[in-house]
Amino acid sequence: MILFRLSEFAIDIEADRRAIDHPAAGAVVAFEGRVRDHNDGRSVHALDYQAYERLAESQGERVVRAAVVRFGLHRAVAVHRVGSLVIGDVAVWVGVSASHRDAAFDACRWIIDQIKADVPIWKNEHYADGDSGWLHPDGSPTSDLPE
């Protein structure tokens, strides 16, 4: 079973949510990262995600599988969008089920943190003023870095 995938299309949260059901699961935690209308004080109206798909898929899968073992999860799934998104779209969805809420909260948080740190996906924000730029983790665009 594939636990991490990239999606060119809107994430079907309800289907992915059902995929993590388990009769022994007392706790389900889900995280949605959504496109919001501002970043670092700038007004955002859309963005693109680009992935190095081959490596993103293998790294993402590794992250989610590691979480299942590390936190003793019953189920876990993560999905990340690629392509063009607008305000309110779900960019990334992470859902986990566990016997208890400690493990579920910790695992969900750990997965999204690992994805943000280690999975080769990049965000290009399009601002209301017409500017745009690829973001790197300190939150600043790099397209205008000095050479």
Place this chain on the structure above:
Amino acid sequence: MILFRLSEFAIDIEADRRAIDHPAAGAVVAFEGRVRDHNDGRSVHALDYQAYERLAESQGERVVRAAVVRFGLHRAVAVHRVGSLVIGDVAVWVGVSASHRDAAFDACRWIIDQIKADVPIWKNEHYADGDSGWLHPDGSPTSDLPE
């Protein structure tokens, strides 16, 4: 707007999920507490929740409103079931939206912890062996406490 409610009927997660959308929200975290098939090594097949409704509603509302202020949330909603539930049913749902994931995870966790500590709702577990008992927070039934 009411941010906490008791429900005699199955929680409509999709409707409650939509209620916490906000254009400035980059992070949505949702917790589901579900009825699981075991507790403390015993096989559970159903349970009842009972609430002192008047106080549960006011305490629950106070908890969710406090979280909105404390964590700077855009939106937050919590719903707790009362009545008879079976394995897999959602007993409690907490959803929050925030600009960033730190606040969303922390707030969602805080709300469920506060509900479990301070809102007058009690669980009666029905075990596969026919026994049943009201639970108190150490996880042990009290109906057979010494007098």
Place this chain on the structure above:
Amino acid sequence: MSVRILYFASLADRAGCSEECVDSPASTANSIYEEARLRHGFAFGIESLRVAVNGAFVSWDSAVSDGDEVVFIPPVSGG
């Protein structure tokens, strides 16, 4: 003085009822509970319970008035 007492969870099981109206000379939440405890044989001491009067948590030494709704809150187990 007459007060209405509501019982929940294991207290209701032990009392065999979820509600009773009692006439009592007791004038604090604490003394109302001690009477109920004797009447029903409750296991909980007040250190394990909270008490609400008219839908709000109060301290055990709070005064209780005629017509009040008094509820003893055993440790909760929602969620």
Place this chain on the structure above:
Amino acid sequence: MSVRILYFASLADRAGCSEECVDSPASTANSIYEEARLRHGFAFGIESLRVAVNGAFVSWDSAVSDGDEVVFIPPVSGG
């Protein structure tokens, strides 16, 4: 030796392409990057990047072979 290089995000913007095949005497990931950096004027030093060969992260001193797919990974911003 010929390798296929893929560029993403700001590296692709700077290179003006997302992919190129280069014939090079370079034999490590590090030296492949230094050539590409000179060619395209990349701002990133290798301390800011990771490198993948054939779909797996490797160290910068790893050997690169004819036909390999080499990808320089700028700081990621998914999520």
